[in-house]
Amino acid sequence: MAEQQSTMERKTSPQGESQQLTLSIQGMTCAACVARVEKSLAKVPGVSSATVNLTTERATVDYAPGIVTPEQLQQAVSRIGYGATPLDTHSKQAKDSEQAAREQEIRRQTRRFWLAAALTAPLFLWHMILMPAADYLGWHWIMQIPLLGHSYFQFALGTIIQVFVGGPFYRRAWLSLKHGTANMDVLVALGTTAAYGYSVAATFFVPGDLYYEAAAVILTLVLLGKLLEARAKGRTSAAIRKLLGLQAQTARVIRDKVETVIPADQVQVGDIIAVRPGEKIPVDGVIIQGHSTVDESMLTGESVPIDKTVGDRVTGATVNKFGTFQFRAEHVGADTVLSQIVRLVEEAQGSKPPIQRLADQIAAYFVPAVLAVALVTFIGWYLKSGDLTFTLMAATSVLVIACPCAMGLATPTAIMVGTGLGAEHGILFRGGEHLEHAGKLRAIVLDKTGTLTRGQPQVTDVEPLAAWDKAALLALVAAAERSSEHPLGQAVVEAAVAAGYDLPAAEDFLVVPGQGLMAVVSGKQVLIGNRKLMQSHQVQIESAQPRMADLEAAGKTVMLAAVDGELAGLIAVADTIKEGSRAAVNELHRLGLHVVMLTGDNRQTAKAIAEQVGIEHVAAEVLPDEKASHITLLKQQYGQVGMVGDGINDAPALATADVGMAIGTGTDIAIEAADITLMAGDLRSVPAAIRLSRTTMNRVKLNLFWAFIYNIIGIPLAAFGYLSPVIAGAAMAFSSVSVVTSSLLLRRYNPRTHA
Numbered sequence: 103m104a105e106q107q108s109t110m111e112r113k114t115s116p117q118g119e120s121q122q123l124t125l126s127i128q129g130m131t132c133a134a135c136v137a138r139v140e141k142s143l144a145k146v147p148g149v150s151s152a153t154v155n156l157t158t159e160r161a162t163v164d165y166a167p168g169i170v171t172p173e174q175l176q177q178a179v180s181r182i183g184y185g186a187t188p189l190d191t192h193s194k195q196a197k198d199s200e201q202a203a204r205e206q207e208i209r210r211q212t213r214r215f216w217l218a219a220a221l222t223a224p225l226f227l228w229h230m231i232l233m234p235a236a237d238y239l240g241w242h243w244i245m246q247i248p249l250l251g252h253s254y255f256q257f258a259l260g261t262i263i264q265v266f267v268g269g270p271f272y273r274r275a276w277l278s279l280k281h282g283t284a285n286m287d288v289l290v291a292l293g294t295t296a297a298y299g300y301s302v303a304a305t306f307f308v309p310g311d312l313y314y315e316a317a318a319v320i321l322t323l324v325l326l327g328k329l330l331e332a333r334a335k336g337r338t339s340a341a342i343r344k345l346l347g348l349q350a351q352t353a354r355v356i357r358d359k360v361e362t363v364i365p366a367d368q369v370q371v372g373d374i375i376a377v378r379p380g381e382k383i384p385v386d387g388v389i390i391q392g393h394s395t396v397d398e399s400m401l402t403g404e405s406v407p408i409d410k411t412v413g414d415r416v417t418g419a420t421v422n423k424f425g426t427f428q429f430r431a432e433h434v435g436a437d438t439v440l441s442q443i444v445r446l447v448e449e450a451q452g453s454k455p456p457i458q459r460l461a462d463q464i465a466a467y468f469v470p471a472v473l474a475v476a477l478v479t480f481i482g483w484y485l486k487s488g489d490l491t492f493t494l495m496a497a498t499s500v501l502v503i504a505c506p507c508a509m510g511l512a513t514p515t516a517i518m519v520g521t522g523l524g525a526e527h528g529i530l531f532r533g534g535e536h537l538e539h540a541g542k543l544r545a546i547v548l549d550k551t552g553t554l555t556r557g558q559p560q561v562t563d564v565e566p567l568a569a570w571d572k573a574a575l576l577a578l579v580a581a582a583e584r585s586s587e588h589p590l591g592q593a594v595v596e597a598a599v600a601a602g603y604d605l606p607a608a609e610d611f612l613v614v615p616g617q618g619l620m621a622v623v624s625g626k627q628v629l630i631g632n633r634k635l636m637q638s639h640q641v642q643i644e645s646a647q648p649r650m651a652d653l654e655a656a657g658k659t660v661m662l663a664a665v666d667g668e669l670a671g672l673i674a675v676a677d678t679i680k681e682g683s684r685a686a687v688n689e690l691h692r693l694g695l696h697v698v699m700l701t702g703d704n705r706q707t708a709k710a711i712a713e714q715v716g717i718e719h720v721a722a723e724v725l726p727d728e729k730a731s732h733i734t735l736l737k738q739q740y741g742q743v744g745m746v747g748d749g750i751n752d753a754p755a756l757a758t759a760d761v762g763m764a765i766g767t768g769t770d771i772a773i774e775a776a777d778i779t780l781m782a783g784d785l786r787s788v789p790a791a792i793r794l795s796r797t798t799m800n801r802v803k804l805n806l807f808w809a810f811i812y813n814i815i816g817i818p819l820a821a822f823g824y825l826s827p828v829i830a831g832a833a834m835a836f837s838s839v840s841v842v843t844s845s846l847l848l849r850r851y852n853p854r855t856h857a
């Protein structure tokens with residue numbers, strides 16, 4: 103099996119080389135816990151950043167290995183009462199173990215809930231149904247029912263619930279208070295202890311009403327809420343499980359001319375693999391024999407199969423449809439595109455967008471503030487009424503109804519669903535902050551070649567001047583361009599090869615960025631490029647200007663060719679518009695964005711292409727090193743600007759933009775070249791990404807609204823005595839469940855069809 107990446111990935115920071123550690127955190131229950139763990143890790147010398155996610159129960163820590171060790175980071179978490187275990191996010195075995203542990207915890211919570219429900223039922227039946235029936239309906243015979251109404255029986259049931267069901271809440275509350283902080287467990291423990299303690303006093307020491315059912319129902323409902331929350335949180339990571347489920351389990355490897363079926367994770371780089379119709383491709387590689395049609399919908403979100411032949415790349419987890427072929431494995435294990443996608447989605451799901459900072463800041467002070475409100479409620483009501491029972495119940499309601507869980511879950515659950523949904527549609531967000539920023543863009547800058555157009559130009563016109571003929575001119579230019587990787591140069595070479603011309607070797611090859619190239623062919627000095635290149639070498643081009651204008655007006659790119667300082671002719675190349683480019687531009691306009699084309703091509707050609715797709719703003723003849731400054735100017739003009747390019751040639755512009763989007767297909771793109779990677783070559787992925795961003799962030803805002811409004815309304819109602827502890831417990835238990843359920847509804851959204 104290929105060597106897997108470590109949990110601690112190396113990366114370069116402004117301070118030098120650092121490492122990243124992912125920890126599985128045990129024992130967190132609410133947003134206050136998240137704030138505590140983050141604060142504890144951030145205080146460790148050598149830690150540059152620490153991010154904790156309540157939904158995934160993970161901490162991601164960037165640290166300097168020469169200053170602090172992973173063991174010290176684990177100890178920092180353990181000192182404040184939580185468990186911390188290093189997690190290998192690239193190991194399938196580790197992922198399976200983590201999933202198994204989560205499922206085991208859900209089963210354990212399920213058993214605890216049913217135990218609590220069974221023990222609570224007699225108390226609930228007596229206090230909430232039978233006693234009200236006796237009081238209001240005159241059914242006094244109910245009071246003669248044996249056992250149910252006996253104080254000792256209720257004490258026994260209440261004590262068992264308090265000890266065995268409430269025990270974990272007490273343990274976590276004690277650890278929290280021991281370290282000078284407070285979390286949700288403290289609120290639950292104090293609230294139930296107040297009701298239970300008062301009932302014990304009324305049972306054995308002083309006369310009074312019994313409230314065992316209040317403490318029992320609160321614990322049972324909170325436990326039910328945590329159980330439903332755990333199950334719902336498990337569904338938020340469905341996208342990751344779906345991606346992992348796409349992996350092929352076996353591979354047909356040909357070694358020593360013998361075909362052998364082996365586990366896919368044992369394939370090595372360089373292995374020759376045979377793929378039959380209907381089989382999944384196990385790893386990434388290049389076809390060396392045969393041809394077929396491959397379904398790459400899992401990668402790009404596009405359902406149309408792609409024809410593949412010798413020399414084409416294939417990607418692991420895609421499906422071979424019809425033909426049979428052999429390919430050479432190039433990327434295996436953690437280096438495959440699918441593994442990179444999974445890693446990228448996991449990182450995005452574990453990151454925090456800026457909008458969550460407000461919730462985190464409030465959560466840090468929330469529980470202490472609630473404790474203060476409960477204390478004021480107790481003192482105020484006791485001084486006003488002198489009724490200890492009512493006073494105690496009002497303070498208990500305040501403690502129980504306050505829920506920091508919903509605030510902690512509002513953002514990460516929506517981010518997890520949104521980024522997972524994006525991955526299913528070929529839209530990869532590198533982090534939650536990029537998911538948030540994409541929806542705020544006011545302008546989109548589009549590269550031309552390979553983004554708006556197919557990037558596969560063809561020679562349309564060869565027009566020699568002076569003593570040159572078409573064949574000689576095309577062969578000479580193709581010989582010089584053979585060393586070039588530029589799409590226009592490759593088009594010229596392909597045209598010459600297709601015509602059967604012999605291409606002499608070129609010497610002293612030199613690329614002039616943004617202008618063209620120079621080379622020596624058969625002893626002749628050859629210049630190939632645009633007007634700027636010719637002008638810089640004092641080549642007269644006036645005679646060709648009218649014809650160039652005509653060709654460029656038709657949307658063609660014109661290359662000038664000069665030999666030994668004299669203009670020899672021109673070659674026109676045309677690139678076709680991608681299917682969907684015009685629809686994408688129209689959709690961006692409907693979303694309210696300004697669309698700008700930014701290209702190094704000449705102005706007339708750029709304008710012709712822009713007219714075809716409906717773009718009004720064009721910046722043409724821009725050199726690669728000038729694109730970033732153009733982005734800066736556009737940011738000053740419009741506000742937040744997104745840049746869409748190939749992720750490699752446009753790297754400076756992508757980095758300068760508020761959101762950089764790399765567009766391409768399959769393994770031909772650099773997945774981490776931009777903030778958002780659009781796996782499909784279809785430009786319609788850009789408005790889909792923006793719609794997904796806006797929809798997800800609207801759901802985050804809705805979740806936060808309900809989380810805050812719930813507490814803003816609920817706590818005062820409880821403080822003024824309008825809520826019983828039982829109702830408060832029910833509301834508290836289901837508040838976080840409602841937030842997670844709201845996020846899960848996002849899974850029905852289709853960003854491509856906007857439905």
